[in-house]
Amino acid sequence: MTTPSLSTRDLTIRFGGHVAVNQVSADFYPGTLTVIVGPNGAGKTTYFNLVSGQLPASSGSVHLDGVDITRYGAAKRTTMGIGRAFQLTNLFPNLSVIENVRLAVQSRARIGMNMFSVWFSHTELISRAEHYLERVALADRRETRVAALSHGDKRKLEVAILLALEPEVMMFDEPTAGMSVDEVPVVLDLIHQVKAERSKTVLLVEHKMDVVRSLADRIIVLHNGTLVADGNPVEVMASPIVQEAYLGAPEHA
Numbered sequence: 001m002t003t004p005s006l007s008t009r010d011l012t013i014r015f016g017g018h019v020a021v022n023q024v025s026a027d028f029y030p031g032t033l034t035v036i037v038g039p040n041g042a043g044k045t046t047y048f049n050l051v052s053g054q055l056p057a058s059s060g061s062v063h064l065d066g067v068d069i070t071r072y073g074a075a076k077r078t079t080m081g082i083g084r085a086f087q088l089t090n091l092f093p094n095l096s097v098i099e100n101v102r103l104a105v106q107s108r109a110r111i112g113m114n115m116f117s118v119w120f121s122h123t124e125l126i127s128r129a130e131h132y133l134e135r136v137a138l139a140d141r142r143e144t145r146v147a148a149l150s151h152g153d154k155r156k157l158e159v160a161i162l163l164a165l166e167p168e169v170m171m172f173d174e175p176t177a178g179m180s181v182d183e184v185p186v187v188l189d190l191i192h193q194v195k196a197e198r199s200k201t202v203l204l205v206e207h208k209m210d211v212v213r214s215l216a217d218r219i220i221v222l223h224n225g226t227l228v229a230d231g232n233p234v235e236v237m238a239s240p241i242v243q244e245a246y247l248g249a250p251e252h253a
């Protein structure tokens with residue numbers, strides 16, 4: 001198997017006496033989409049926060065391409081290649097939709113800059129930003145101030161920004177939560193496209209089992225902060241812990 005792009009080793013965080021993520025070790029590989037599931041309060045979002053750097057680990061470590069990034073903050077991890085959507089904190093509410101994506105394209109161009117590359121012209125930045133807006137079906141909103149967007153459009157914009165940043169690791173946190181029925185397919189299609197390219201390491205937190213089934217190459221189950229199952233979707237979905245966690249919870253089916 002290839003080298004993991006992302007690894008966590010015994011990753012742990014305590015809030016007072018409560019261990020929200022408990023010694024989670026996992027390796028994530030390029031071209032694989034891993035869905036993290038588990039009951040409410042299992043520690044899924046907290047694990048994401050530890051990987052993306054929003055929260056500091058109490059113990060254990062996070063590695064990106066073999067580099068220990070445990071002590072790096074979220075901004076540094078983003079520049080190193082960990083991209084996360086659906087926090088709705090990446091957006092500049094007073095700028096237009098196109099400006100938000102243009103800034104992401106510009107920041108990516110800066111990160112990728114080396115002695116052989118050139119600065120993009122403003123026109124080129126805008127044309128790249130337009131490309132990402134078209135991919136998320138937001139081209140008709142390009143001049144809208146972000147604060148005026150619907151929740152679903154904000155989430156689509158976050159996907160455009162994530163794509164524009166071209167991170168090696170892409171993290172999606174309940175990508176369709178709060179979206180209207182007609183908005184859901186756009187975002188799911190995009191995740192399918194990213195998966196089909198098979199170059200990115202994709203992590204997804206998801207409750208909806210139909211989404212899990214359609215996207216997962218691998219499923220990790222967290223329960224009380226502990227990794228209790230990890231493997232191919234068919235086996236993991238059939239395991240007693242998943243059956244127990246999800247059967248009888250029709251709102252998540």
Ligand SMILES: Nc1ncnc2c1ncn2[C@@H]1O[C@H](COP(=O)(O)OP(=O)(O)OP(=O)(O)O)[C@@H](O)[C@H]1O
Pocket residue numbers: 015020038039040041042043044045046047
């Ligand atoms: N900043 C915090 N301070 C104290 N406790 C926290 C904090 N963040 C999370 N927790 C606790 O950690 C546990 C895991 O929460 P987390 O949000 O990661 O679960 P989750 O699996 O994402 O749940 P859900 O599916 O409901 O989003 C919960 O008991 C939660 O109350």
